[in-house]
Amino acid sequence: MFERRLYHHIDFGLLVAITVLCLLGLTQIYSAAGGWTTIVQTQIYAIVIGVAALLVCLSVDYRSLADKSHFIYVAVILLLLYVLFFGAVRGGSRRWIDLGVFNLQPSEFVKAALALVLAKFFGENRRGAVTNIDLAVAAALTAVPLLLVAQQPDLGTAATLIPVAFAVAYVAGMPKRLLGVLALTALLAAPVAWKFGLQDYQRERISTFLDPAQDARGAGYQQIQARITVGSGGVWGKGFTEGTQGQLRFLPVAHNDFIFSVLAEEQGFAGVVVALGLYLFVILRSLEAARLAKDRLGAYLVLGVLASFTFQVIYNITMSAGLAPVKGLTLPLMSYGGSSMIATLAGFGLILNVRMRRFTN
């Protein structure tokens, strides 16, 4: 199954960048969590398991995976349903399956499953142009897991599914006019959604984002603290484990959602530029893989996986600087979080897979 010549087509550049980001995250988790704690250890286990998942996703031909994508999709949906009824509750949301050793967060795996199923759907479409019916089916495929995840509630993760659908549909040939119409509809629907679609605390978060000072002790607190954390880092940073904002808990969940703020504080603008560069490299390199893909299926798969990754990276980093409303979205590859790490590495397994098999039949 894993032919020896394929080995030479592995994108080692991408692998190295991913590895460096993982290690960067690990060191900042070490700093933010206050040294050698179980948090760091858990993260290491997650990386090890993630690498295993990456290897698995790399070795199986993506085409045979795509052939079984509907099974994978259904399996993940069933897991989400299970979570909805029997999942472990933490912090008011029901997101996890308690496996004893660790908690599995199925919503993290929805992204890859959705990417697979959409890639398969559009990739096998032989008609050439994308019809409205195709788009409706794709929308439905996206909507089912999205609604299930939103029910947990986990709006952040649910939102990452939208870029997946859009990216695949866009590259698959969605008419630009439709994009415009959708954008216009969203704009018009926003006030309605504001009034009826959001819960009080969500409205509060957004209004707080627009004016953090109005609630400096409550919801605006994290945002103000995030800006202080980043801004006080300066050009060269305060030094490893020398940050005050993260170390003294002015920034909540520093090792998790705000890991990039901690990096900015301790490593400064220099560290930020390096990390941004690495992420940009990873994204552009993956887009390259999509361009080089042997078939449309491969290209779509890469884009689907990459879309949620890119969306999450950009959103999280923007939030880390206090420039976006605070949402429980992790920074892929760097944030603490087992399921996210495993799912992300598995996703990159798929991307590497597509690139590696660009010459095979």
Next chain:
Amino acid sequence: MAQTEDRRRVALRLVVLQVSVVVTFAALAISFWYLQVVQHARFQEMAENNHQRTLALRAPRGVLFDRNGKVLVENRLSFNISIVREHTKDLDRTIGLLAAVAGLDPAYVRQVVDRHRSEPTYRPIVIIEDASMSQVAAVTARRLDFELPDVLVQQVPTRQYPTDALAAHVFGYVGEASDAQRSGSIVGQSGIEHVYNNLLQGEDGARQVVVNSVGREIRTEAELPPTEGRRVQLTIDYDLQKAAEDGFRHAGFNGSAVILDPRNGEVLSLVSLPSYDPNDFAAGIDRATWASLNSDALRPLQNRAIQGRYSPGSTFKIVIATAGLEEGIIDDDFRVNCSGGAHFYGRYYRDLSSHGSVDVRHALEKSCNVFFYTVGNMLGVDKIHKWAERLGMTGKTGIDLPNEQESLVPSSEWKMRQFGERWYPGETISVAIGQGQVSVTPASLAMMITTVANGGTKVVPHIVRAVDEGEGWQMAVPPVVADSVAFKPATLAALHDGLWMVVNAFGTGGRARIPGRDVAGKTGTAQVISSEGRARARGSDRDLRDHGFFVFFAPKENPVIAGVIFGEHNEHGYLGAPIAKHVIETYFAKQEGQPLPQLAPIVPPSPAEADPDTAPVEQQAPIATTTPNSHPSTPARGALSNVEGQRPTPNVGG
């Protein structure tokens, strides 16, 4: 064909995505650059304010010593419990919990917090000063439990004054600075604490600590220890101070004493009664105590020695005698025939008895009014004023205590300025016996008798003897000679003889007599209110009984101690004499290394006796005493009955 077109579209759209990603990342990089480089200084400061807290370390105030090196006022350590709101998320919760833990009324705690609401949140708001050990223990336990991370327990030095209010008005008291800028710091509000605050307060230190997001201290980053205030030595002699205060307590009336070393103006003792306990202020006075001190009709906060102004009565005759002799208007042989009264400007002025033909010495001894009416009339008010000024009885004495009142001895110029009227010679007659417009502080009387004792050398009373600026004791104020006009030897002899006779012959000051000490003095009794006023005020609550003065020095030759005893509403000047006697005896016993005299625990109430100082100014006075026996007797004074073992018995008229 479709395949390639398809490929081209995919490639094109991939380029669009590529460009979008690059642009987005560039925007992110610019955002971070803006935050981290352009606005770095601002956020740096915010981050530091977040986690650094500077706590003031209160400097211990300088220790006060008496003239012999005995510690009078020092510092003890007490605990302050404060709230630091900087990282408080729920102030109501903190207030409620702290109140419950410390056993306080939550409304009170809120009130305190509200009073400091506008201050910076990092500044601790002191809720409990001088907290009890159980309060400290309770709060500390909660703090460790992270329940009250925003509550701070600090050890602070607190002023410790002598118990039983010894020399309270000299020390004054300390309190929180009133201006918001210095809120929380303790400054002297009165007395020596106020006047020498800059020396005494030292320099507060600071401790810079790192706190976490709930305000809990993580570690100390830097510490600047406080500098203790300068040590200050007072001229006060603890034993004399105690003797004077004991004397008053024993005598059973309020009043004031100012006792000086006539050679240099050092204040050996300064008493004002009733008093207050400066310890009540040291750890933040509670409202009830403050209100009662302020509303007390006896005004315990007033320093009578320098803030109370009274008619000096017959003690003022010393000024008249000095003026007459120095101006050459009278001499040793000048005599006045006293027949119990005399006419001046168409009005009859009484004396208490007929003293016959008296010279200046006997006039002083017997406190003959007619003699001094006559001399005063010969002098005129402006010469009287001039000599009162020379003797230090006008204006302020210049003592180093705050809020001294100006003493007043009238002059024609003063009257013109004040009332736009010329002075009528008839007014001089009452001035001559220290009534009328004459209104002076006990301190100015002390200065007068000191100047007389010195033979004309006026010295400014002062309380601080030496200051230790860090290199040992430095004399703070060199003995001040304000004005020196040596009296003619004849003047000096006449004054000293007459005043000696007051105590040692047939005068009114016999109660101050100490064999071998040659005490000289003069009593005075002053009306609190004019006779008509007395009639009007009948039935009101005001205490209208006369005030008594006793000015003294000892020994007659080369005096080493001089002063005034003022008895508030004690009715007779001579009642101050025993207090003076006790102080003088203590002084000499101490000089000679003898055991200090003790006051007998029980003093039999004194029968009213003839008081020649009680001088009716106008003939029409309905209550004017015409004979020594007619003075109203004094049944059990309220203050007297407080003395332990005192059996109040009605006085028997002479």
